[in-house]
Amino acid sequence: METTIAEEAEDLMNQAIQYQEFGSPDVLNVVETETAEPGDGEVRVAVKAAGLNPVDWKIFSGMFGGDTSGLPTGVANDFSGVVQAVGNGVEGLAVGDEVFGSMKSARSHGQNTSALAKEAIVAAKDAEKMPDGLSFVDAASLGIxxxxxxxxxxxxxxxxxxxxxxxxxxxxxxxxxxxxxxxxxxxxxxxxxxxxxxxxxxxxxxxxxxxxxxxxxxxxxxxxxxxxxxxxxxxxxxxxxxxxxxxxxxxxxxxxxxxxxxxxxxxxxxxxAQPGDLERVGKLVANGTVKVSIAHVYPFSTESVRQAYTDLQRGHVRGKLIVEVS
Structure with a gap:
């Protein structure tokens, strides 16, 4: 079966939540971006779920400064998903591995590095293999x-x-x-x-x-x-x-x-924190020693993500807010 030009173009596109100005959750929108290839020491992850944290809205609200030179940019750091591609110099991770973590290392792909995206470029050292028994939703709650x-x-x-x-x-x-x-x-x-x-x-x-x-x-x-x-x-x-x-x-x-x-x-x-900490927590969650409380799971859309961050800003949420990306 032949692949059309339109289908090939679609395969090269990614969807991500971004903002082009600082403000309330209303500045967040789903946009199309080009699919990026991982650089040295990086992997590309098909994101399954993203965990939200208060620091996310503090950043996009401008609370930490209003420098617009880095805009547009994406949102969220905590993720779970499946490795799609592996860059040079990566050891211990392969295409198809289920991974989770928090994006905390500097990268060069800008808009492709946030967790609220269909695909994300992640430093390999920020990605841990998921233990058996850990769901993508629970894994996405654990990073930060x-x-x-x-x-x-x-x-x-x-x-x-x-x-x-x-x-x-x-x-x-x-x-x-x-x-x-x-x-x-x-x-x-x-x-x-x-x-x-x-x-x-x-x-x-x-x-x-x-x-x-x-x-x-x-x-x-x-x-x-x-x-x-x-x-x-x-x-x-x-x-x-x-x-x-x-x-x-x-x-x-x-x-x-x-x-x-x-x-x-x-x-x-x-x-x-030290290397191995997140792997340890993941295993404790997988075996039931540590329980995670998920307050709500939202679909991946502009309206739902805006609502999720509005709920998070109100505070007094017991448990994590998660966006199920795919």
Whole structure:
């Protein structure tokens, strides 16, 4: 059967979510782009699902700066999919491999490097093979959250004998950090809303609702001196660590403001992640040790992606928002 010129042209086109100006989710649109070939150390992935993170909308809103020289550009970093093509110098990955990860390395393909696309160019070192039993949707939820949780607990040198407090414990990062800490043998106090108490118990944490008299309620729940604290929300929890007499170097924050670091908090997150962290988390999810909560799965369209980021901006979403690309 002969292939028409139109069909050949279609095969060379990719679809991606892009924005040409900063603003609300309304700046996001599905556009057609040329299919790119992977460069040295890169692979091209047929994206199955993409995970959304708050940092995505903070970038396209202009919160991190309004330099338009890099526009148009794509959205999202966390992905799962199937390897379509392999560049020179890539070892350990082959066409047909199911992979997941977070695009965090600098690349040269611009609009083809975002996760919200039918096809994406990914640095091979940012792609992990998916373990058996891990779905594409669950895998797409793990990138930034998994790397951040692993890096943060490493920075605090968490031990099985520790009593650790985790704020925003029902959030994307917090829930994984809670479960990794529980898995390590630590006693975990999870701070979240009262409505998330049963959810935190299901993850193995002792829930404490945020609000008045938090210090005394944490002490009562812990039943022993608190030795570590991970803040996944904001600077007030650095003050809580100090009030709880957590030692210097034993409390960290994902919100690394100058004020927080001046108070002795370790500014942590993905910067302290190491190769193999995401593979480890993926295996723990696949075997049921770590549970992921998926709040909603959206189809791949302009309207749906705009709605997904609108929902994410509103906050207080328990679980991850995922776009199923194909």
């Amino acid at each position: 959250a998994g790397l951040t949780a692993c890096g943060s607990l490493r920075a605090l040198n968490l031990q099985g004998s520790d009593v650790i407090v985790i704020s925003a414990a029902a959030g994307g990062v917090g829930a994984i950090a809670v479960q990794l800490a529980v898995y390590s043998g630590a006693t975990v106090i999870g701070i979240a809303s009262e409505s998330n108490a049963d959810y935190l118990r299901s993850l193995g944490a002792i829930p404490v609702a945020y609000g008045d008299n938090l210090e005394s309620r944490v002490r009562e729940a812990a039943g022993a001196p608190v030795t570590k604290l991970l803040d996944c929300f904001g600077p007030e929890y650095v003050d809580l660590a100090i009030a709880l007499n957590v030692g210097a170097g034993s409390y960290g924050t994902l919100v690394g403001t100058p004020e927080a670091t001046e108070k002795g908090a370790i500014a942590t997150g993905q910067r302290h």
